[in-house]
Amino acid sequence: MLNARIKLRHLQAFLEVARQRSFARAAERLAITQPGMSKTIRELEELLDTSLFERTPQGVALTQAGLTLLRHAGPALRALEEGVGAIGDTHQGTRWLRVGALSTVESRLLPEALHRWHAEGSAHGEVGVNVVTGPSAFLLSRLRRGELDLVVGRMTEAREIQDLAFEHLYYERLLLVVRAGHPLAGVDPLPPEALTDHPWVLPPPQTTLRQQVDSFCVRHALSLPSRLLETLSLPLSRHYTLESEAIWVAPEEAVAEDLAAGRLCRLSLDLESHGGSVGLCTNASMQPSLALEAFCEILRQVAAV
Structure with a gap:
């Protein structure tokens, strides 16, 4: 008691x-x-x-x-806030799902899920979706405190995931990509040391994606070049890569359309062969709403396509 x-x-x-x-x-x-x-x-x-x-x-x-x-107080206060907020929402007609999104799902999975969610809006009532982006440690800590309902993306390598519930959807690799016409485009076999002659666009330190880059460098005895752009912004990474000789360490989903259109080229050297697990992370100490369960089901359907 x-x-x-x-x-x-x-x-x-x-x-x-x-x-x-x-x-x-x-x-x-x-x-x-x-x-x-x-x-x-x-x-x-x-x-x-x-x-x-x-x-x-x-x-x-x-x-x-x-x-x-923390594991219990955060969700408990969040539930109380939702209860108080629901009273006001009864009059205003809108409730919210709060979703944390990693860069690995910003290009296809989440936009397509949101499109379906809004297309089926009448089936879920008036429930809006508020999306927060950022590194996995930041989003998972907010999920643990009950400030988010769900985090979506590649995060299984994150220490912060240990006491949260993760559901696997699919695997996704990080690729090394360059603009069409880049000096390394089409070079096969590509010696790893040639990569350090060009700028790199890569995830910031202390992110789960950067851990894969660091492992790649260790395997090939590489030191990162001094010319680095560290960012999780996909638009910034894309435009910088298209207009320079940079090598972009990119989630496969983020570059699929540009690869198909020939604007970007994948280098012949694999950064990782299998890829990481992309999925849904929830706080097991929080009772999921019907809206959250419905949104997760849409994410599963999109991932299966």
Whole structure:
């Protein structure tokens, strides 16, 4: 049974400190003083008879007890917010699904699923979809806190996925692609060391896709060139590659149309042979809505095509 002395303000303060990794920033976000924030967290720790945070050189980090509370408190407050919001939605006629999207699904899977969702709108009621993009660590942490309903993409290599529920849809590879007419286009066999003579467009450090690039470089004893463009933006990556001699480390889905049209060319050297698992990630501690289950089914149907 929930301790009646634990108030909503205790849980809101806890979640904000967990989100910000800083008492000062959390206090600023909640418009209270830092001593007030510290007092609120101290009260919660006394009520639970355990420490929730520990100080590190980078700020504060969750203890094991803090991680346990985070897995439950975030979804619980999110459910409460949805309940309050649903009252207003009854009058306004719109509810929302909050979806986190990785770059691996921005070109085909998610747009096609959204097209079908809106085409079948009357079957799902007035439910809109809010899409948040970013690296897997950012999106999965928001899913764990109950701030997203679903994350879609290639993320099985991410440490943050461990206590979340993942459903595999299909495998997708990262490819090395260049513009048509590039000096390396059509070169076969392609010596790995030739890659370092050109700029690279690749995912930023600390992303799951970058881990595959780093593994490729280790296998071929390569050092990344000094001329790098690190981004998860597909439009920026595409335009830069089409207008330069850059080599783009690209999700297969993102370049399929340009490869078919001959605007981009795939290099003969494979960055990875099998590819990573693209799928759906949900928070098992949150009760899925009928709308979420329907949207996931549409994603499965699109993935199967």
